[in-house]
Amino acid sequence: MIPLRFLSKMGNYNIRIGGVVIHVRVVDNANLVDQSLSEIRHQIGTNTAVGLIFKSSKMLQICVGSRCLMVLLSHMDISNIPQSLKNFLAEQGICFVGVATSMDRMNMGFYGIECKNIVDVSELAARVLKKPHLYGYGRELKKLAAEVGLQLVEIPSLAQFNWSAKFFSHEEIEYAVHDVCASSLIGTKLLGML
Structure with a gap:
């Protein structure tokens, strides 16, 4: 081992999303999860939305500010989730905030993880902007970003991507974390409008 x-020096990437350079850390070690969450906590302010997406029942992604954490749950001992x-x-x-949050809630239960305060970013946009037609736009993050004055560049889809890897x-990381980072940026902008 x-x-x-x-x-702790491995699995670190810097990518740019919505004009923000985001430090991404990929971990499959419980001690590194603890360390990374400590760094992420310092990024949370009073009007900050934390991006949260659970990909393919294998990878939990958390993003706030300029930090993103990819926890490779499928490579961790299920009885040792930090x-x-x-x-x-909790x-x-x-x-x-995330996309397809009801599915994420259900899949996280397999790992004994629960998050009650998660909302689809499109629902948050519909509520804050008082535009009901935005509800359900969760997969169209570029449109939601434009609604709040952010510019997102769409990341081209990768022909082959293994969520179990x-x-x-660098290209795969950029693709993998785009939605969670965009959700955090959009959600934070929305909460700042309240």
Whole structure:
């Protein structure tokens, strides 16, 4: 096994989404999850939306500000999911946003993880902007971003992407975290309008 001090320097990427440089960390180690969540907590303000997406029942993504965490749950011992992760997702004061959130809630249960404060970013947009037609636009993040004055560049779809992989190229990371980062940016902009 690779010592933690070296492992913590691996799996780090910098990507640009919506004009923001985002530091992405990919982890499959419980101790690194604890460390990464500590860094993410410092990014949360009073009007901050935390992006949360659970991909293909394998990967949990959390994004806030300039930090994104990809937890490779399928490569972790299911009986050793960090309590810090469970506690973070259970915090009542955090507004988690994502896409297809009802499916995410159901799939997280397999890992003993629960998040009650998650809302689809399109529902948040419809409520804050008082535009009911936006509800259901969760998969059309570029349109939602335009509604709040953000510009998103769509990431081209990859022909082959393995959500169960353990290692990723820079291009794959950019593709994988686009939706969670965009959800956080849009949600934060919406909460700032309240």
